[in-house]
Amino acid sequence: MRSVTLGTPDHKxxxxxxxxxxxxxxxxxxxxxxxxxxxxxxVFHMAKSDY
Structure with missing residues (x-):
């Protein structure tokens, strides 16, 4: 699972x-x-990747 945040590279x-x-x-x-x-x-991991 990867988190995408604007201005930063992807991180696992x-x-x-x-x-x-x-x-x-x-x-x-x-x-x-x-x-x-x-x-x-x-849902836990979805919320965790957003924050």
Whole structure:
């Protein structure tokens, strides 16, 4: 996965395993309703690449 930011070269966004994302959410008291498959993982990485 690559992140594109204006004015900077492409850089790789490291992939975070699904289990690590779930632990991160639990640690910060985030609950996701209708957590199906890898939807949360996809959205997590999409947000991570934007910021």
């Amino acid at each position: 966004v490291p992939i975070t395993p699904k289990e690590e994302i779930q632990q991160l959410f639990e640690r910060h008291h985030i609950t996701v309703e209708n957590c199906v498959g890898y939807d949360v993982m996809f």
